[in-house]
Amino acid sequence: MAGFKRKEGREMVEMNTSSLPDLIFTILFFFMMVTTMREVTLKVKFVVPQGTELVKLEKKSAVSFIYVGPPTDQLRAQMGSGTRIQLNDRYAEPREVMDFVAAERKSMSNETDQVISIKADRSTHMGYITDIKEVLRKSYALKINYSASHRN
Amino acid sequence: MPGLNTSSTADISFMLLIFFLVTTSMDTDMGLSRRLPQPPDPDQEDAQVDIKSRNIMYVRLNPEGQLWIKDETFSDYVSIDVLRKRVKEFVKNEQNFSKWPEKHVKIIDGLGRCLVTDKHVISVQTARDTPYDAYFQVQNELVAAYNELREEYAREKFHCSYESLSDELKSAIRLEYYPQNISEAEPKKYSGGVQ
DSSP, X not given: OGGGSXXXXXXXXOOOOTTHHHHHHHHHHHHHHHOEEOOOOOOXXXXXXXXXXXXXXXXXXXXXXXXXXXXXXXXXXXXXXXXXXXXXXXXEOGGGHHHHHHHHHHXXXXXXXXXXXXXXXXXXXXXXXXXXXXXHHHTTOOEEEEEOEEOO | OOOOOOTTHHHHHHHHHHHHHHHEXXXXXXXXXXXXXXXXXXXXXXXXXXXXXXXXXXXXXXXXXXXXXXXXXXXXXXXXXXXXHHHHHHHHOTTOOTTXXXXXXXXXXXXXXXXXXXXXXXXXXXXTTSBHHHHHHHHHHHHHHHHHHXXXXXXXXXXXXXXXXXXXXXXXXXXXXSOOOEEEOXXXXXOSOOO
16 A cells, blocks of 8 residues: 555645635625624514415515514513513604604605514504504505514 | 735634624515505595495404404304405405495406406404404405405416516506405404404
8 A cells, every 4th residue: 555655755735725715705795695684682572473475575675673572581570571562672652653664764765665564473462553553654654564474 | 025915814704704694684574565544634524435335344353353254245253264265255246246346347458348346345443452463364364365366367367377467467457456445444442342
């Protein structure tokens, strides 16, 4: 087996890593495109309902989220377990939705595309949802989306 | 002249990559798209539009999430599985039955002269205590019923699926032939059962 024996004195050739940064950059760009920035820390817990007639939310930049559900386990001790509405990073009242919609609209390039996605827990009482819808109607945010997961 | 030492670029881009992995989420958002009606005009008195009772189908959800539907021919508690079929029959009114929505002739671009039931209204009402899930399922079934009707119509008339039609034809069917007339009344304040 002399053929496998390394010749004495020959130096190990280093792998050429000059293309490694380019590779990593490609992966980076891929991730930047397919993902969205996590904007808020969730303070409410929710399990969205399941449906069959769902559509994908196009144009992520035109979508604002309203979260509805009971506070997360960490916050339950202080906040109780009643249903809460979360706008951006804090709890809010239904009437504050109007300011929220206006603020979101201002940051958008095309206001007419604005979509409000309601992410609400399955067991939420309809009263909360109706209150939100009423305010959304008043603030002319008419395109809404009930967030849901797909059912087979 | 020695080249710039680029051995750390890989590490820097790795750090960026990891940063993006941590701060972003990949979940695709899905949902049921709905359109809310325009807000009522404050200057105007409640213009009560008279709708013939044959044109209305009432869909109600009580606080227990039970579904109750009523039209001229039927009124009872039903399970959610029946809703789609009932709504389809009601909106289509194939035999031009006198207790289901009236049909009238309408000339639609691209479709020609059609008999449509576009005066029908499906009135959805919930109680404040109704669970959101029950309401969502009703909405889902209503959208499914309309989607199926449009699909059936496209198959019958054009022998191809609704999705494969041109945008003009799609919107003609969506807005003129089978428009979604779902009215959502204020939820009942009382928490008792639905009469």
